[in-house]
Structures are given as structure tokens and as C-alpha cells.
Amino acid sequence: MINHLSYSQIAEFRKCGRLAFFRRYDKSAPKFPVPSYMHEGTAYDKGVSVGLAEKAVNGQEPNETAMTDAFVQTLQNPEREVDWTEANQKEAESNGLGLVRLYRNEMIPDIMPIRVQEKHAVIFKNRPWSMIVVPDCEATDANKETIIIDNKRPKMGNTPKANSAITSEQLTAYSLAWQSRTGSLPTRVRLDYALAYKGTPQDIDRFAAICGSKSGGILGILSLTSNRDADAIRWYLQVMESVAINLQACLDGKIEWGYASPDGWWCTPEKCEYWQYCHQN
Numbered sequence: 081m082i083n084h085l086s087y088s089q090i091a092e093f094r095k096c097g098r099l100a101f102f103r104r105y106d107k108s109a110p111k112f113p114v115p116s117y118m119h120e121g122t123a124y125d126k127g128v129s130v131g132l133a134e135k136a137v138n139g140q141e142p143n144e145t146a147m148t149d150a151f152v153q154t155l156q157n158p159e160r161e162v163d164w165t166e167a168n169q170k171e172a173e174s175n176g177l178g179l180v181r182l183y184r185n186e187m188i189p190d191i192m193p194i195r196v197q198e199k200h201a202v203i204f205k206n207r208p209w210s211m212i213v214v215p216d217c218e219a220t221d222a223n224k225e226t227i228i229i230d231n232k233r234p235k236m237g238n239t240p241k242a243n244s245a246i247t248s249e250q251l252t253a254y255s256l257a258w259q260s261r262t263g264s265l266p267t268r269v270r271l272d273y274a275l276a277y278k279g280t281p282q283d284i285d286r287f288a289a290i291c292g293s294k295s296g297g298i299l300g301i302l303s304l305t306s307n308r309d310a311d312a313i314r315w316y317l318q319v320m321e322s323v324a325i326n327l328q329a330c331l332d333g334k335i336e337w338g339y340a341s342p343d344g345w346w347c348t349p350e351k352c353e354y355w356q357y358c359h360q361n
Contacts, residue, residue, distance in 0.1 A: 082328050084201070086212045087253040090323045095346060097330060097338030102354045105331070112353040114160050116167035120176055121233035124274055125216070127151030127180040128231055129197050132217050136193035144184055151180045167236070171295060178291060178299045179233070179274040186289035187272060187301055191219040191227065202260040209324055213257035218266075225267035228254045233274045239281060245271045245304035252316045255308040265308055273302040 093100040102109040130150040131142035155173055195218045202211035217229040230250055234240065245251065251269040258266050272288075275281075278297045284290065287300040329335045340347040349355045 082209045082324055082331070084210050084212045085320060085324060087250050089327075090320060091249065093323050093327055094319075096340035096344070096352075097326075097336075098358055099340065099346075099352065099354060100327075101330070101337045102357065109354065110357060111160075113163040114158065116162055116164045116169075116172065117233075117235040119158055119162045120155070120167075120172050123151050123155035124176050124179060124233040125231055126154040127176070128183050128274075129216070131180075131184050131188055132193045132219075133196040135188060136196055139192070141189060142184060144181060147180050147184055148177055151176055174294050175236075175276040175299060176233075178293055179276065179301070182289050182291050182299060182301055183231075183272070183274065187303075191217075191221055191229070193217050193219045200257045200261060202257055207321070207324075211253070211256065211320065213253050215254040215257060218254075218258060221268075226258070227268045227270055228258060228266045229270045229272055230254065231272050231274065236276050237278065239275065239283065240271070240273050240302065240304065242304070245269060245306035248306075249316060249319070251306070252308055252312050256313055256316065259313065265310075265313070268305055268307055270306075271304045273304070275300050275302055 089100070089104070092103065127147045127150045131144075131147040134140075134142040134146065152173065155176060195215070197214055197216060198218075199212060199214045202213060204210065215228055216231050219227050219229060221227050228251060230248070232240070241247075248269070248271060251271065255265055255269060258264075275287075276293060276297065276299050278295070280298050281300075284298070284300070286302060288303040290298055290300040293299050326335070326338075330337050346352055347355070352358070
């Protein structure tokens, strides 16, 4: 019986049922190295969260060294093997340090964190499962309005779509957690993208903060803002209900684990680590 759902669990199952099975339930599935860009994101997230958490406690701007040390420590001591074949580890460290400092100096001063990566269980009276949510940062801005922030560190050179904050189900899940805790929805939700480029992106005017990198490129923070209303929450609850029913049916052996759409960019040998394993089983 499913007791808890998480955003990542829901997203994974909707993306590809067999991927969800291989990652979470198939004890025979091989364990692959973590792609370098994902590990860079984990390290960046650690550095930023240390600073946000410090400010949440004492109300002061965080210690830069504590943030950069946390980033380097995480980057250099991965919990799993990292695949660096498509990236330069020294460049990744240099860019990551620059982005952590940029976020500390330009973004953190404008917010007052309330909670940072604090787990919250959304309990439903009419459902047998709960929703586990760990928002990156719940904060107030200069106008004392509530803002929920999700930090992202995309692959080198990748620029997010302009409507990413509007379509982000992760921000909807975070808003659901806030509503469960406070009884109201946040004023705004925001995606803060930490981006690195070899050159200068064409849409540089959209960035909230920029600086140069040691390699001659550009480092920047791109903030995309939206909001969430009752309709968005209601829709996501319907998604959760559908996933819970179908996931439970898969676990009970009543239906087969679904396959990704053949047109999905992630269902290729280059993008899915389980592609070969999947096609052999």
C-alpha cells in the first residue's frame, strides 16, 4: 500500500512507468553513475541552502565562506560515482563557486527566508496517502509578501523556457505544502536558475544578476516568477490521485508498468541510463 507520494515520484512515474520501476522498485536494475550536471546541481543547491538557512536563523546576510565551503565539499565528495566524461571538473567547480557567490551577493539580500528545505507532510482526510514535500526556500520579500523559491542549476549553456515558472508542477507541489501549513496560497512562486555560458546569451537583459566567469563566459541568475491559484492546486490533486491509483495497480501486478512516449526526448540511449536495460527486459 502506498503511504506517501513525493513530487519526484509523481513526475518520474508520469514520465515513464518503467523508469520509475527501475529506479525505485527493481532490485536487479543496475546502478549508474550520476551525470555530472546533476551532481553540479546538488553541490550548488547545498551551497545556496547553507546561506539561506543561516539567514533564516539570524536574519543577517550569510557567511560567504560557509556557502562556498559547503559547495566544494559536496562537489568533491559525491555520495555516488559521477560521470565527468562530458564536463570539465575544474571548470564546474569554478563556475559553481561563482554562481554561489553571485546568489549570495545579489539574490539573498532581497528575501528573508522562513524555512529552507524543511520536509512537510500534506495529510488528506479523504486519501490513504500523504504528500511529502521539501520546498527549497519559503520566504518573504521586501514587501512582506510570501514567495516560494525553487533553485535550479541546468546543464552548461541551457536556457530555460520563458513559461517554466507557470508550468512547474514542482512549484505547485510547494504551494500545496504552504497552503496545508498556513491555510492560504503563497503570493508568488519563483524559479531561480543558476546558468553558465561559454559566451554571452542573447537574452542577457532578462537576468536578475550576472558576472563574468574565469573562462571568459557569463554566469547569471535568471528568475522566473508566477503564482498559483485554487484551480492549479485542484488540478495537481487530480494528477496525484491518478498517479496513486495507477502506481498502486502496478505494484499490485494488476497492470503493467507503462512505457514512455516514443517521441519523448528522454527515451533515447543518450538521455536514459536504463535504455539498454529496458530494451533487454
